Amino acid sequence: MKFVLAITTLLLIKNSWGQMAYRPIPETNAVWIQTKLFTGGFHEYETTISAVYTLGDTVINGQTYIRFGSHGIYKWMDNWGSQQNYSEGGGSVPYTTGYFRQDVMQKKVFIWNPSNQTDQLLYDFGSLVIGQPYPETVTNLYYPNLLVMGQDSIQLMDGNYYKRWALGTNSSDSAYVSVIEGVGGNNGFNTPIFGNFEQFSRLLCHKSDVQSIYENWQTYPGSPEYSEECSRTLSLSEQNETSLVIFPNPSSSTVTIQSNQLINYVEIYDLNGQSLLRYENSTGNELSFDLSALQQGVYLARIVSADGHSIMRQIQVIQ
Numbered sequence: 001m002k003f004v005l006a007i008t009t010l011l012l013i014k015n016s017w018g019q020m021a022y023r024p025i026p027e028t029n030a031v032w033i034q035t036k037l038f039t040g041g042f043h044e045y046e047t048t049i050s051a052v053y054t055l056g057d058t059v060i061n062g063q064t065y066i067r068f069g070s071h072g073i074y075k076w077m078d079n080w081g082s083q084q085n086y087s088e089g090g091g092s093v094p095y096t097t098g099y100f101r102q103d104v105m106q107k108k109v110f111i112w113n114p115s116n117q118t119d120q121l122l123y124d125f126g127s128l129v130i131g132q133p134y135p136e137t138v139t140n141l142y143y144p145n146l147l148v149m150g151q152d153s154i155q156l157m158d159g160n161y162y163k164r165w166a167l168g169t170n171s172s173d174s175a176y177v178s179v180i181e182g183v184g185g186n187n188g189f190n191t192p193i194f195g196n197f198e199q200f201s202r203l204l205c206h207k208s209d210v211q212s213i214y215e216n217w218q219t220y221p222g223s224p225e226y227s228e229e230c231s232r233t234l235s236l237s238e239q240n241e242t243s244l245v246i247f248p249n250p251s252s253s254t255v256t257i258q259s260n261q262l263i264n265y266v267e268i269y270d271l272n273g274q275s276l277l278r279y280e281n282s283t284g285n286e287l288s289f290d291l292s293a294l295q296q297g298v299y300l301a302r303i304v305s306a307d308g309h310s311i312m313r314q315i316q317v318i319q
Contacts, residue, residue, distance in 0.1 A: 020153065020161065020163055022104065022107055022125070022181065023160075023162055023163075023181045023182030024102050024104050024182060025100075025102060025109055025123075025182060025183075025184065026054070026182070026208040027054055027057070027066045027102075028054060028208075028209070029054065029208065029209045030053065030054045030206070030207070030208045030209075031051060031052070031053045031054075031205075031206065031207045031208075031230055031231075031232045032051070032052045032053070032184065032188065032189040032203060032205075032206050033049065033050070033051050033052075033203075033204045033205045033206075033230055033232075033234070034049070034050055034052065034187070034188030034189060034191050034201065034202065034203050034204060035047055035048065035049040035050070035188075035201065035202050035204055036048045036188075036191060036192075036194070036199070036200075036201045037199060037200055037201075037202075038199045039199065045076070045077055046074070046075065046076035046077075046090075047074070047075050047076075048072055048073070048074045048075075048093060049072055049073050049075075049204070049234065050070055050071065050072030050073075050093060050188075050191075050234075051070065051071060051072065051231075051232040051233070051234050052068055052069075052070045052188075052189050052190065053068060053069055053070075053232040054066050054067070054068050055067045055068060055069050055097070058099065058300070058312055058313070058314050059271060059298060059300065059314055060099060060112060060271070060273070060300065060312070061117075061271055061272055061273050062271045062272070063101055064101060065099035065100060065101045065112055066099065066100050066101065066102075067097060067098075067099055067311075067312070068097065068098050068099070068100065069095060069096070069097050070095070070096050070097070070098065071092065071093055071094065071095040071096070071234070072092070072093035072234060073090065073091075073092055073093065073234055074090045074091055074092070074093050075088065075089070075090035076088065076089055076090055094307065094309065095309065096309055097309070097310070097311050097312075098111060098112070098190070099111070099112040099312070100112070100122060100190075101119070106124075106126050107124070107125040107126030107181075108121065108123065108124050108125070108126060109121075109122045109123040109124075109125075110122060111138060111190065114310075117273050120137075120138045121135060121136065121137045121138065122137055122138055122139070122190065123137065123179065123184065123185075124137065125163070125179070125181050128148050128151070128165050128179075129148060130148050130149070130150060130151060131147065131148065132147065132148055133145070133146065133147055133148075134146045134147060134148055134167050138190075139185065139187070139190065139191065139192050139193050140193055141192050141193055141194065142169065142193070142195075145169050146167055146168070146169060146193065147167065147168060147169065147170060148165055148166075148167060149165075149166045149167060149168045149170075149174060149175040150165070150166040150175060151163065151164065151165045151166070152164055152166075154180065156180075156183070156213050156214055157211075157212045157213055157214065157215065158211050158212075158213055162180050162181050162182050162183060163180070163181040164178050164179070164180045164181075165178060165179050166178045167179065167193070172196075173195065173196035176196040177193055177196075180214070182213075183203070183206050183213060183214055184203065184206075185203065186202065186203050186214075186216065187200075187201040187202060187203060188201050188202065188203045189203070189206075191203075202216060203216060204216055204217050205217065205230040206230070207229075207230040212230055215230070244257060244258070244259050244303060244311060244313060245257070245258045245259075246301070246313055246315065249315055249316060250315075250316035250317065250318045251291060251315070251316075251317065251318065252292065252317070252318050252319060253290055253291065253292045254288055254289070254290050254291075254292075255288065255289060255290075255291055255301075255315060256286065256287070256288040257286065257287050257288075257301070257303060258285060258286045259285050259286075259303065259305070260285065261285065261305040261306065261307070261309075262284055262285060262305060262306035262307075263281045263284070263285060263286070263287050263303060263304070263305060263306070264280075264281060264304045264305060264306050264308075265278060265279060265280045265281055265304050266278070266279045266281070266287055266289065266301055266302065266303050266304070267279075267301070267302045267304070268291070268294075268299050268300070268301055268302075268315070269299065269300040269301075269302065270297075270299060270300075271297075271298060271299070271300070276294065276299070277289070277291075277293075277294075291315070291317050294317045295317070296317055296318055296319045297316070297317055298314060298315070298316050298317075299314070299315050299316075299317060300312055300313070300314060300315070301313045301314075301315045
């Protein structure tokens with residue numbers, strides 16, 4: 001009788017898990033704070049703690065993507081743990097941008113690779129099978145040796161339950177990392193999955209709008225100063241980010257871009273990714289250019305700053 005009850009309970013749990021609605025990655029006002037840590041044989045260690053946060057949508061090759069920004073803080077220490085003769089240093093990590101999109105029906109998340117103008121798989125929550133390799137994602141450094149070890153659900157800080165899969169390599173580091181529907185990896189949103197020896201990556205917190213969803217600050221060996229409200233600022237000034245103003249937009253002729261960063265050049269693309277126009281800049285933080293030669297429609301402007309970082313913005317041409 002006890003055996004029958006146990007089997008029935010397991011079946012109910014399995015059926016309930018299978019019937020849970022899919023939770024996509026949040027696309028509006030979402031923040032992930034994550035860290036990477038490397039240690040050495042003489043107590044040296046270095047950390048990079050980064051904030052990743054959504055910045056609205058854009059269109060690339062006819063597909064809608066969510067633009068995200070990222071910046072961080074880098075720290076290192078020699079002779080970590082020693083009572084004497086140690087040194088430390090570090091600095092801020094430059095601001096960067098990226099793009100992701102979701103196929104909710106297929107339960108997949110893709111990240112845009114601007115170098116080869118293609119999508120790369122970031123998550124595939126629809127094909128995870130226990131005992132099978134974790135998919136060949138951009139963060140999976142150990143494909144096909146990283147395996148799906150187990151699955152369950154976890155109640156997070158918003159009170160909801162989320163599907164979770166444990167990943168490992170069937171060795172001493174078995175099931176040392178996991179991925180969670182609607183959140184991403186517990187190693188970070190877009191951070192590589194490292195081995196479990198002398199290096200690791202961790203998702204420290206995740207927030208959507210004002211609701212905290214996930215926190216794991218206890219695994220971070222550094223100062224807790226960055227945990228306040230899962231803030232994307234990481235105690236850094238927001239001026240590290242590139243602020244852009246484009247006007248008029250829509251336009252039938254001249255468009256002006258103003259930035260808080262030095263503008264190197266602006267390149268205009270159609271929605272198929274073909275480069276149409278390029279304007280070099282020699283006037284600093286502002287650049288005006290003419291789009292009257294283009295047909296009416298939506299185009300993408302790639303604004304490249306003097307330090308090499310780029311941001312994509314949508315521009316509409318009217319007649």
